[in-house]
Amino acid sequence: MALIAIGQNRxxxxxxxxVRRAGGEPVEIVVGVEAPEQILSRxxxxxxxxGGDVDPKLYGEQPHDTFQAAETGRxxxxxxxxxxxxxxxxxxxxxxRGMQVLNVAMGGTLVQDIPSEITxxxxxxxxxxxxASAHEVWVSRGSKLQALLEDHMDDxxxxxxxxxxxxxxxxxxxxFTVTGTSPxxxxxxxxxxxxxxxxxxxxxxxNFWRTGEFRELFEGLVQAANSRKKx
Ligand code: MN
Numbered sequence: 001m002a003l004i005a006i007g008q009n010r011x012x013x014x015x016x017x018x019v020r021r022a023g024g025e026p027v028e029i030v031v032g033v034e035a036p037e038q039i040l041s042r043x044x045x046x047x048x049x050x051g052g053d054v055d056p057k058l059y060g061e062q063p064h065d066t067f068q069a070a071e072t073g074r075x076x077x078x079x080x081x082x083x084x085x086x087x088x089x090x091x092x093x094x095x096x097r098g099m100q101v102l103n104v105a106m107g108g109t110l111v112q113d114i115p116s117e118i119t120x121x122x123x124x125x126x127x128x129x130x131x132a133s134a135h136e137v138w139v140s141r142g143s144k145l146q147a148l149l150e151d152h153m154d155d156x157x158x159x160x161x162x163x164x165x166x167x168x169x170x171x172x173x174x175x176f177t178v179t180g181t182s183p184x185x186x187x188x189x190x191x192x193x194x195x196x197x198x199x200x201x202x203x204x205x206x207n208f209w210r211t212g213e214f215r216e217l218f219e220g221l222v223q224a225a226n227s228r229k230k231x
Contacts, residue, residue, distance in 0.1 A: 001025045002044040002225035007078055007098065008071065009049040014206040015095075019047065021209055022218035024225060029081075031073040036080040045091040045197075045225030048078055048098025050204060053167055056112060059104050064112035066166060070097065079105040091197035091224035093217060096165055099190065099200035106173030114166050114186060122184045124163045130207040134163035137188045137203070143179035144191050144199055148216040161188065161203035168202060176200075197224030 004024040006015050008031050019026040029039055040046065052070030056063045058079070078098075082105035085092045094102040100110050114121045126134040139146045139157050146157065153159050169187040172178055180189030180201070192198035197220055205214035 002222050002229055003027050003042070004045040004047055004221065004225060005029050005039055005043040005081075006047045007049045007081065008074060009051060014204075014209060015047065015049055018206040018209045018215070018218045019222070021212075022215060022222040024218070024222035031071065031077045036077065036084050040081065040084050040088060040090055043090075043225075044229045045093075045221050046081060046085045047221065048082060048092070048094040048101055049206075050096035050098065050164070052097065053112070054097070054100050054104050054110060056110070059109045061109070061112065064116065066113045066116070075101070082106070086192070086195070086198065089196055089228075091221050091228060092195070092199075093197075093221040094200035095206060096202060096204055099202055100167055100169065102200050103169045103173050103176070103190070106176065108169060108173035108176070109171040111168045111170045111186075114168060118184060118186065120184055121186065122182055124165055124168075124182075124186065126163050130162060130164075130204065131211070131213075132162055133160035134203075135161065135182050137161050137180040137182055139189070140177070140179045143177070143189075144193070144197075144220075145179040145189050145201075148199070148220050149214070151216075152213065161201075162207060163203055165202055196228065197221060 016026045078101045082102045188202040
């Protein structure tokens with residue numbers, strides 16, 4: 001069974017359950033216990049999870065008033081995890097903060113506060129219910145994301161997602177492609193086309209395991225992890 005390392009999170013249950021239902025075995029990782037290289041040498045895939053804001057110093061900016069740091073050590077540790085995973089071609093699914101970490105790790109920048117920086121922005125902070133639809137995402141034709149979510153989209157390119165973030169990807173890291181945007185222009189998904197599986201989404205697909213919506217994102221990760229394991 002494919003082992004999927006899952007980054008530290010205050011609310012692990014939905015992440016764990018989503019991986020299990022996709023046929024993978026989750027391995028919870030804790031900041032600072034083991035080196036990123038060591039952890040990733042014994043798993044078949046990686047999932048980066050949600051959480052607080054990435055320190056803007058890490059992409060060369062001063063913090064906005066709304067800055068809320070993640071748990072101590074998570075930024076550096078997860079950036080290292082992301083870089084090692086990309087370098088090894090390890091299957092990676094990055095969720096919410098995970099997508100922001102991945103982007104910063106690979107040289108991109110972030111919108112620090114959507115309401116203050118994006119005129120006419122939609123409401124992206126909809127805490128409850130966790131699996132409610134908050135806004136649309138327009139998915140790029142021909143992307144891995146579109147292939148994964150095809151069955152969920154009536155017109156083949158629009159899906160409805162939940163939303164609990166005040167930050168977003170701004171300058172996309174080199175080598176990555178934007179694969180989903182909300183109607184206000186906020187980047188909601190990106191991927192690395194030349195990687196076996198490197199998919200990032202700004203919403204929270206892990207909250208939908210009860211209904212199975214977005215399960216393909218986790219199944220894609222586990223399948224890619226299994227194929228890698230067989231090699
Ligand atoms: Mn959103």
